[in-house]
Amino acid sequence: MTGKATVTPWEVKGNIDYDKLIKEFGVSKIDDELLSRIEKHAKKKGLELHHMLRRGIFFAHRDLKFILDEYEKGNKFFLYTGRAPSGHTHMGHLVPWMFTKWLQDVFDVELWFQFPDDEKFLFKKELSLDDTKKFTYENMLDVIAVGFDPKKTHFIVDTEHAGIMYKEALKVAKCITFSTAKSAFGFTNEQNLGAIFYTAMQAVPAFLPNVLDGSRRPCLIPHAIDQDPHFRVSRDVIPKIGYDKPGSIQCRFLPGLGGMISDGKMSSSSGDNATVFTIDDAKTVKKKINKYAFSGGQATIEEHREKGGNPDIDVSYQWMTFFEEDDEQLKKLYSDYSSGKLLSGELKSILIEKLNSFLAGHQERREKAKKVIDKYIYRIKSP
Amino acid sequence: MTGKATVTPWEVKGNIDYDKLIKEFGVSKIDDELLSRIEKHAKKKGLELHHMLRRGIFFAHRDLKFILDEYEKGNKFFLYTGRAPSGHTHMGHLVPWMFTKWLQDVFDVELWFQFPDDEKFLFKKELSLDDTKKFTYENMLDVIAVGFDPKKTHFIVDTEHAGIMYKEALKVAKCITFSTAKSAFGFTNEQNLGAIFYTAMQAVPAFLPNVLDGSRRPCLIPHAIDQDPHFRVSRDVIPKIGYDKPGSIQCRFLPGLGGMISDGKMSSSSGDNATVFTIDDAKTVKKKINKYAFSGGQATIEEHREKGGNPDIDVSYQWMTFFEEDDEQLKKLYSDYSSGKLLSGELKSILIEKLNSFLAGHQERREKAKKVIDKYIYRIKSP
Numbered sequence: 175m176t177g178k179a180t181v182t183p184w185e186v187k188g189n190i191d192y193d194k195l196i197k198e199f200g201v202s203k204i205d206d207e208l209l210s211r212i213e214k215h216a217k218k219k220g221l222e223l224h225h226m227l228r229r230g231i232f233f234a235h236r237d238l239k240f241i242l243d244e245y246e247k248g249n250k251f252f253l254y255t256g257r258a259p260s261g262h263t264h265m266g267h268l269v270p271w272m273f274t275k276w277l278q279d280v281f282d283v284e285l286w287f288q289f290p291d292d293e294k295f296l297f298k299k300e301l302s303l304d305d306t307k308k309f310t311y312e313n314m315l316d317v318i319a320v321g322f323d324p325k326k327t328h329f330i331v332d333t334e335h336a337g338i339m340y341k342e343a344l345k346v347a348k349c350i351t352f353s354t355a356k357s358a359f360g361f362t363n364e365q366n367l368g369a370i371f372y373t374a375m376q377a378v379p380a381f382l383p384n385v386l387d388g389s390r391r392p393c394l395i396p397h398a399i400d401q402d403p404h405f406r407v408s409r410d411v412i413p414k415i416g417y418d419k420p421g422s423i424q425c426r427f428l429p430g431l432g433g434m435i436s437d438g439k440m441s442s443s444s445g446d447n448a449t450v451f452t453i454d455d456a457k458t459v460k461k462k463i464n465k466y467a468f469s470g471g472q473a474t475i476e477e478h479r480e481k482g483g484n485p486d487i488d489v490s491y492q493w494m495t496f497f498e499e500d501d502e503q504l505k506k507l508y509s510d511y512s513s514g515k516l517l518s519g520e521l522k523s524i525l526i527e528k529l530n531s532f533l534a535g536h537q538e539r540r541e542k543a544k545k546v547i548d549k550y551i552y553r554i555k556s557p
Numbered sequence: 558m559t560g561k562a563t564v565t566p567w568e569v570k571g572n573i574d575y576d577k578l579i580k581e582f583g584v585s586k587i588d589d590e591l592l593s594r595i596e597k598h599a600k601k602k603g604l605e606l607h608h609m610l611r612r613g614i615f616f617a618h619r620d621l622k623f624i625l626d627e628y629e630k631g632n633k634f635f636l637y638t639g640r641a642p643s644g645h646t647h648m649g650h651l652v653p654w655m656f657t658k659w660l661q662d663v664f665d666v667e668l669w670f671q672f673p674d675d676e677k678f679l680f681k682k683e684l685s686l687d688d689t690k691k692f693t694y695e696n697m698l699d700v701i702a703v704g705f706d707p708k709k710t711h712f713i714v715d716t717e718h719a720g721i722m723y724k725e726a727l728k729v730a731k732c733i734t735f736s737t738a739k740s741a742f743g744f745t746n747e748q749n750l751g752a753i754f755y756t757a758m759q760a761v762p763a764f765l766p767n768v769l770d771g772s773r774r775p776c777l778i779p780h781a782i783d784q785d786p787h788f789r790v791s792r793d794v795i796p797k798i799g800y801d802k803p804g805s806i807q808c809r810f811l812p813g814l815g816g817m818i819s820d821g822k823m824s825s826s827s828g829d830n831a832t833v834f835t836i837d838d839a840k841t842v843k844k845k846i847n848k849y850a851f852s853g854g855q856a857t858i859e860e861h862r863e864k865g866g867n868p869d870i871d872v873s874y875q876w877m878t879f880f881e882e883d884d885e886q887l888k889k890l891y892s893d894y895s896s897g898k899l900l901s902g903e904l905k906s907i908l909i910e911k912l913n914s915f916l917a918g919h920q921e922r923r924e925k926a927k928k929v930i931d932k933y934i935y936r937i938k939s940p
Contacts, residue, residue, distance in 0.1 A: 292727050303724065333727070337720030337937075341686065344675050344716070347751030352735065355750060367738060368730030371754035554720075 182360060184297055186400050192233060192426055199402050201234040201424060208235070211242050216280045224276045225499045226425065232273060234399065236409065237421035241394045245281065251392045253277055254379045254420070256288035259309035260298055263316040264449040265529070266398075266428035269496055271320045273425065274396045278322060285327045286379045287317055287550075292332040293376070296368040303333065311547075316452050318543035318550060319536050328552040330382070332375050338554055339378045342385055347374035349411040358403045376401075377408035381417035393420035398427060429492050433468030452540065456530045463490065463526050464519075470511070471518030482514035483521075490518075490525040497528055565743060567680055569783050575616060575809055582785050584617040584807060591618070594625050599663045607659045608882045609808065615656060617782065619792065620804035624777045628664065634775045636660055637762045637803070639671035642692035643681055646699035647832040648912070649781075649811035652879055654703045656808065657779045661705060668710045669762045670700060670933075675715040676759070679751040686716065694930075699835050701926035701933060702919050711935040713765070715758050721937055722761045725768055730757035732794040741786045759784075760791035764800035776803035781810060812875050816851030835923065839913045846873065846909050847902075853894070854901030865897035866904075873901075873908040880911055 179188030181195060196203055204227070213223040226232045241251050255274050257267060278285050291306035310331055317329070332339060355361055355370055380393045395405060402424060409419045430448040447466045450459055470488030472478040485491035485508050498504050507524065510516035562571030564578060579586055587610070596606040609615045624634050638657050640650060661668050674689035693714055700712070715722060738744055738753055763776045778788060785807060792802045813831040830849045833842055853871030855861035868874035868891050881887050890907065893899035 292723075295727060296731055303728070333724040334720075336723030337717075340675075340719030340723050341716040344678055344686070344751050347754070348679055348749050350750045351747045352744070352750065352753060353746040356746065361735070363736040363739065364734050366731050367733045367735065367754050367757055368727050370735060371730070371750050374750055 181400050183401050183403055186427060190427070192399075195399060196234055199234075199399070199406065201236055201399075201402060201422075202238075204230075204233060204235050204238070204423070208238055208242070212280075215245075219280050221276070221280060224273060225501070226269070226273050226496070228501065229495055230426075231269070231496060232396070232423055232425045234424040235422060236405070237419060238394070238423055240419075241392055241421040244392050249391060250281065250283050251394045251421070252284040252286060252383050254286045254288065254393050254395045255397055256290060256376075256379070257313050257317065258290045258294045259306050259313050260294035260301060261309060263313050263452045265452070265493075265497075266449065267313075268316070268320065268452065269428050270396050270398055270425055271317060275320050275322055277394070277396060278326065283326065284383065285322055286383055286552075287322075287327060287329050288376070288379045289313065289329065289331045290372070290376060292368065293372050296366060296372055306333075312453075314547055314550065315540045315543040316536075318546065319452075319539035321539070322550075324546060324549040327550055328383075329550045330379060330552050335552065335554065338386070339375060339382065342378045342382060343371075343374040345415045346377045346408060346411050347371060349414050350374065350407060354407060358407050373404050373407060376404045377412065380405075380408060380420040381412055381415075384417055390418070392418045395420050395422040397422060397424060399424040400427075428496055429489055431462060431466040431468065431489055433487065433489055450529060452533065452536055454533070456533070459529050459533065460526050463522050463529070467493075467522060467525070469518040469522075471521075472514075475517060478517060479514045483511045483516070483518060485511045488518070488521065490521045493525055494528065497532065564783050566784050566786055569810060573810070575782075578782060579617055582617075582782070582789065584619055584782075584785060584805075585621075587613075587616060587618050587621070587806070591621055591625070595663075598628075602663050604659070604663060607656060608884070609652070609656050609879070611884065612878055613809075614652070614879060615779070615806055615808045617807040618805060619788070620802060621777070621806060623802075624775055624804040627775050632774060633664070633666050634777045634804070635667040635669060635766050637669045637671065637776050637778045638780055639673060639759075639762070640696050640700065641673045641677045642689050642696050643677035643684060644692060646696050646835045648835070648876075648880075649832070650696075651699070651703065651835065652811050653779050653781055653808055654700060658703050658705055660777070660779060661709065666709065667766065668705055669766055669935075670705075670710060670712050671759070671762045672696065672712060672714045673755070673759060675751065676755050679749060679755055689716075695836075697930055697933065698923045698926040699919075701929065702835075702922035704922070705933075707929060707932040710933055711766075712933045713762060713935050718935065718937065721769070722758060722765065725761045725765060726754075726757040728798045729760045729791060729794050730754060732797050733757065733790060737790060741790050756787050756790055759787045760795065763788075763791060763803040764795055764798075767800055773801070775801045778803050778805040780805060780807060782807040783810075811879055812872055814845060814849040814851065814872055816870065816872055833912060835916065835919055837916070839916070842912050842916065843909050846905050846912070850876075850905060850908070852901040852905075854904075855897075858900060861900060862897045866894045866899070866901060868894045871901070871904065873904045876908055877911065880915065 179190045180186065181190060209223060209227060212227065216223055245251060253274055255270055274285060289310045291310050295301055295303055295306050314329060352370065355373060361370060380395065384390055405420065405422050413419055432448050447462060450462055468489040470484035472481055472483065488511065491507060491511060494504060494507060507516065511521055562573045563569065564573060592606060592610060595610065599606055628634060636657055638653055657668060672693045674693050678684055678686055678689050697712060735753065738756060744753060763778065767773055788803065788805050796802055815831050830845060833845055851872040853867035855864055855866065871894065874890060874894060877887060877890060890899065894904055
């Protein structure tokens with residue numbers, strides 16, 4: 175029906191079959207046993223299992239069992255995730271960050287947050303280092319607004335922290351041939367030398383904290399599934415240079431407003447209207463959802479009341495599965511929309527209200543973040 | 558007669574035809590006009606034209622005319638050379654450094670001296686970053702012992718100065734494809750990602766001083782001819798990122814003790830006996846020259862007296878062309894050896910005396926260097 179899906183760190187398109195991706199990428203599905211182990215730890219902190227786990231939004235992993243085994247033995251892992259600063263933050267970027275914040279709360283662990291400005295500069299022809307610098311700052315505000323603990327959260331920016339990262343990246347890079355990178359990332363001979371090297375920089379935060387303090391803590395990487403090729407390669411290399419294979423936990427993509435069929439992943443490069451930015455005001459959000467959110471409803475109100483809508487392809491409903499924490503509420507939306515009781519316009523209004531209420535708080539925290547940004551940036555110790 | 562010569566930044570072997578290299582590499586021969594322009598500046602400082610220029614040891618260049626034009630207009634260039642720290646310093650390494658010191662004296666200019674520890678780590682399988690760290694220190698002592706002005710000389714070590722270099726290397730790397738690197742360096746798909754990226758790091762010191770102080774000074778790179786492929790590539794790129802093409806001036810290789818035919822370039826990896834290290838004591842030097850320096854003499858003293866020796870293939874004589882500054886003295890050695898008046902053993906004694914006298918002073922300065930090393934290492938300004 176639709177063309178073959180593409181999922182690489184730099185391109186996601188087509189109708190993604192996540193079960194197929196699990197096989198292709200070689201990740202494991204998160205099973206009930208793992209879920210109840212995580213739930214047990216959440217309960218200790220008075221928290222429910224995160225709705226993104228309950229609903230399979232975070233659906234796959236690598237070595238999560240090892241990470242939990244170590245944790246239960248008293249060897250706390252650290253978290254590593256990141257954001258390549260090529261534009262403003264949109265709702266899709268927030269998905270893994272919100273979940274990562276929950277992991278930080280439940281397990282009381284450090285987070286190392288990478289801003290690979292080098293990556294975006296190298297892979298986007300028109301992007302300058304001035305652009306990436308600007309977006310690094312803007313994106314940092316959003317990360318802080320998510321609510322990470324400043325005492326346990328460390329930002330590293332590849333170009334700014336190269337003094338501690340480059341040396342470690344060399345150790346990784348020495349173990350990866352161009353052949354391997356070619357097959358993992360689909361590079362051609364026309365790829366530039368920096369882009370070819372870059373994956374080594376993305377591997378570094380998975381063991382850097384251990385380099386810096388001489389400890390031997392495992393690393394858990396929450397990330398969207400498209401980044402898996404990087405970690406697939408680096409997981410083979412990291413043990414060779416003396417550190418544990420990092421574990422990882424993968425999420426699906428928040429669909430673009432245009433719908434899940436045309437857009438695998440919401441991307442700011444598909445145009446401003448395919449996405450809701452964290453800096454959009456309430457009026458803009460309302461307009462975007464009303465105008466661009468693909469609807470699973472019928473052509474006329476009469477037909478909709480009679481046949482009902484299809485929540486499985488309705489973008490507004492899909493977005494609610496990411497942002498509405500209450501299962502009962504969500505269940506009701508599903509049945510009301512399917513039965514035709516809830517109209518597409520009404521469903522959109524519910525999403526608009528949800529997003530704008532969230533963004534009001536987010537934007538307030540984002541504004542306050544400007545004053546505390548220095549607390550988050552990892553300070554390199556003088557030699 | 559002999560096999561095809563190979564000259565790449567990582568391998569030099571065979572009997573090198575320098576005139577052919579000029580054509581192959583696309584460098585220009587240093588002509589009399591350039592020589593007299595340089596001589597004019599030397600005279601102003603009360604110095605003769607350097608014997609390595611008089612004898613064509615420094616024999617080729619790129620854009621030297623532009624460098625002198627700028628200098629004469631009052632826009633002083635800076636010098637850039639380096640040493641990849643994979644072992645102890647030998648006499649061959651000193652050749653471009655001694656000449657560079659003379660250039661610093663004549664033109665009163667800054668020198669940026671790079672220690673690309675990343676390169677050696679990446680290209681030598683068995684070498685660790687601990688090894689390169691050790692040799693960086695040892696090699697620095699030798700560079701200081703050559704006599705560079707500490708006020709005008711800045712050491713940069715790729716892994717230690719990555720905080721200021723990596724960002725600049727990215728700009729270079731973005732402009733070079735794997736295809737280009739493949740044809741310039743002969744890479745295969747089995748090359749590691751760090752080695753592929755490395756040439757971008759070697760390009761950086763050619764414009765870094767301008768990045769650091771916002772000036773627009775040209776760069777002159779004295780180096781052995783095998784490094785030319787790096788600069789051939791980076792000269793195409795550097796103007797694209799807003800700086801002048803660096804000029805360069807190339808020297809021949811000091812032949813290995815085994816002779817110019819078997820060894821293109823003296824290499825410490827060809828075994829300790831192919832080379833004289835700066836830390837060798839007088840007895841070791843004597844033994845090495847007597848035992849291993851390839852002789853151009855005849856089989857017996859009688860035959861030698863009768864037919865004379867061949868200084869053109871005699872390693873001891875060849876070494877004297879690098880280290881004996883006095884032209885008259887050298888001329889006499891040539892004719893006495895050719896006529897049979899000077900025996901091979903006597904010629905060796907002259908070289909041994911020359912080297913040991915030089916090394917006595919060098920080793921004393923090298924010892925003193927330990928106390929002033931910090932004055933030479935470029936200190937990164939805190940942001």
